[in-house]
Amino acid sequence: MKKSLSLLLVMMFAGVFALAGCSGDEEASGASGDGKLKIIAAHNQTSPDNPYQIGMEAFKESAEKSDANIEVEVHAGTLGTSESELVEKLKLGAADVVLVSPGFMTKTGIDEIDLFALPYVFDSYEHWESVVDGEVGEEMESIINEKSNNDFKLLGYWSAGVRHYYGKKPLNSMEDLEGLKFRTQTSGAIADYWEQTGAVPTSVAWGELYQGLQQGVVDASENSYPYFVQENHHKTDNGKYVTETAHDYTTRFLLINGKKFENYSDEQKDAIMKAAEASVQKEREAVNKQEEKYKQQAIDDGAVVNEIDRQPFIDLAKPLLEERAKEIGAQDLLNKINEMK
Known part of the structure; x- marks a missing residue:
């Protein structure tokens, strides 16, 4: 009787541990x-x-x-x-x-990724695509996995998409950014760049940006047409003027x-x-x-779109790109990106 009871208890515990093991395997793999x-x-x-x-x-x-x-x-x-x-x-x-x-x-902690976000690192959509789909993209993939x-x-x-400026006034030159409260990153190389243009980097959450533009918390922002038009930023007084700076593919x-x-x-x-x-x-x-599609919608809704000479913006970005690449040990990657232009 005692032997039978002991054997039954052993079998019950074994079953519990087996089920626990299966549950752990399913949780690790994501299986239901x-x-x-x-x-x-x-x-x-x-x-x-x-x-x-x-x-x-x-x-x-x-x-x-x-x-x-x-x-x-x-x-x-x-x-x-x-x-x-x-x-x-x-x-x-x-x-x-x-x-x-x-x-x-x-x-x-993966600093090398910053290279893909810096102003004017890419000069066209075709350039961007050739970089990310080529050797540089493969190297970045390895860096992400390892680090x-x-x-x-x-x-x-x-x-x-391609990011442009939009704000309460059009840009005809870089000087028009002087003193503008500009919604962008407020630290790091990107913030440094916009500070050098004369703008004042200001932090506003994306979900709060429509209200921020409407209430004058910020004077301007930047994004690509599908994103800011879908959120109706161009319909606010501080978002109706779009200048195609194309600073970020x-x-x-x-x-x-x-x-x-x-x-x-x-x-x-x-x-x-x-x-x-x-x-x-x-x-x-x-x-x-x-x-x-959304550029045309913005114009139809009353937004005013203008182009600008981008060369001064590109020239301002060049030393920043080189300095940041050196800081993060990505000079070889930057050189490869530049060679593909």
Whole structure:
């Protein structure tokens, strides 16, 4: 009787530990009880027409069409409109795939990424694409993976368009920026650049920027047409004048939790990489189409658009680029970027 009872207890404990082990494996891999891999994908934009959402939906469609038994749940701003929140959630495993900008990635200690965000490092969309899709892009991918200790694995490079100035008055020369409260980064090389133009870098959260422009908290801001027009910034008194400075051909990083990715099956990994490729193509196409569409909408809504001689802005940026590249040990990368112009 005692032997039977002891054997029964041993079997019960063994069953509990086996179940716990299975649960841990499922949690590490992201698998649900039915074996389906559930991926939480998130970005910080709330508009359903935003290129980010179009790209994430393409990722979802491709992954779910595969034979890898994957389900993708897309969150458009619902996991946070702050990119720092999304990076933290990715690192902790609360999100699996996120989209972030270089500025927030450098806060994780990967300084080389800053190179992709500096003013006038790219001089055309074609130049940007050749850089990120070539040797430099591959080197940056390796740097992200190694310096994050595999917390972040790069899946692809997205664009957020070409960024321009918009504010309460047009720019006819750099001197027109003197004293303007300009919504941009308030520290680092980007802030230094705008300070050198005469502007006053001012911090306002993206979700609060419409109100900030409307109430005069800031005099001006900068972004690409699809982003600031969808948010109606051009309809405020402090956003109606657009000057095409084209100071940033933007880079966005599509990242996955690297440690989770390593636990996926080869079939799941392959499906995810193919889904990433599909998302890159769709998101970039959406950005290109929306640039002209939303520029025209801004004009139709009463915004005033003008061009400017960019050379003084480019000349001002050159020593800053070289200095920052030296600080972060990315001189070779900058040289390669310049050689591709």
